[in-house]
């Protein structure tokens with residue numbers, strides 16, 4: 001692996017502890033104005049100080065993130081579908097030249113193992129890895145789960161392993177029972193998505209369990225930006241990932257930030 005690739009990976013997975021807190025705000029690429037992200041800049045700005053990196057599309061990056069901000073960017077480069085159609089019919093939507101121009105630390109693409117357009121997405125991953133290798137840019141493969149797929153260790157293990165075999169440098173998947181076996185059979189670092197919004201305590205438990213069972217961190221979106229206190233949630237998740245804080249202690253961080261937010265609102 002060359003210096004540029006290693007350097008970019010080190011901006012995402014922190015060299016100090018080998019862990020990563022990635023903030024996922026790319027949902028609009030197929031969901032449109034997702035709840036909590038209607039005004040991307042407003043949602044993103046307060047969270048940036050607590051994110052090791054941010055995953056988003058080039059449209060939101062250009063319009064809603066200050067170029068002076070030093071946050072490493074994981075650029076979503078797959079898409080071409082919407083929630084109204086077959087989601088697996090994705091292609092690569094950003095050229096490598098534009099990814100370089102945007103100075104990204106990694107490129108992210110979804111694979112849809114078992115779905116109608118499985119092959120297309122897997123070949124796209126392999127091509128993206130080829131381009132990434134030429135320019136020293138790592139690739140994050142997202143194991144998207146088709147409607148008819150079970151989110152179990154057998155399926156997610158299959159998807160993660162295929163992603164790694166095709167050259168992905170990091171894999172993002174979902175937490176599941178027997179998660180440890182998914183991590184063990186994937187030779188590159190694994191991070192988890194948060195999934196649909198759940199009560200804050202459950203989302204923190206998910207982050208904690210995943211980290212305990214081998215995930216290097218999280219790429220969490222809705223459970224942060226749809227929370228009633230997004231800053232409290234990202235700080236709590238950060239404590240779990242980087243400080244190995246218990247769920248109870250992390251929840252206190254969220255609650256205390258929420259209390260502060262309520263007090264400030266009452267004073268204004």
Ligand code: 5RP
Nearest residue numbers: 024142193194195220221222
């Ligand atoms: C969509 C994505 C999202 O970034 C991912 O699902 C993470 O967000 P969330 O925590 O809301 O699930 O890759 O394909």
